[in-house]
Amino acid sequence: MTHWSLPWSASCLCGRVKMRVSAPPLMSAACHCAGCQKLTSGPYSLSLMLPAQGFAVLEGETVLGGEHRPESRHHYCAHCKSWLYTTGDMMPGMVNFRPTMLDDASWVVPFVDMMVAEKLPGVASGASRAYPGWPPPEDYGALMEAYAKEGARPH
Template identity: 60%
Template structure:
């Protein structure tokens, strides 16, 4: 596995929740959807899709926030209320982690971006591939392969 320089440390804004990543991400994306704009308070969200076996909360106890949907849980710091990661039945075996929380996030560039139909004026991400809505299910194989080959790596 080329250049991942694992493990990585991460923390929320206040430092109560600390996390480690010990396995490489399988995808990196930006999402311009309205929900992500509201969840982040910014123009778009950034995600690293991590195998749940390679991700751990090492201190603090994240709580569920966001939309409180049974099938997909948005996890937050209980103190500073940072959005940390998302997990649930629509992501079996994976978590969607917010790479803004990494100690070293200098190398993060999303490989693809979604919901550009809802993009805020001027919001650009550097992604190589863009979808107006969500990627069609048939594209995931191609995205996984492309990211494994060409995705950004730590410097």
């Protein structure tokens, strides 16, 4: 159940932005939507959904990029433009943190694949559950409960 080995340190590619995660994630996901493919230049984005009080930018300057919409504010390092995390009106009190920024991301496995209707051929994220679109709101309770029990932990 526990053993999250918090807090976790994280930084962008250039190291100017330093972040800290101090609360367990509520869910982890891979999003295969066409937007995330463009944002990441890769086949999907990875998210750890964190309670906002469990996430902090300790130093460095961040800027908005990506969609520039109130629903989804994409935060980047001002210098190297690494995509660090997402906040938005859609998820008040939450931060979608990109776990590839962690000093040690070697344990990260997404729990749920989202938007697999737009997934590129030949791509497998390692997630054990999949949704063609976004998971319906009524599924989140059960998903978070399962993730709290079975979700991948730091080594």
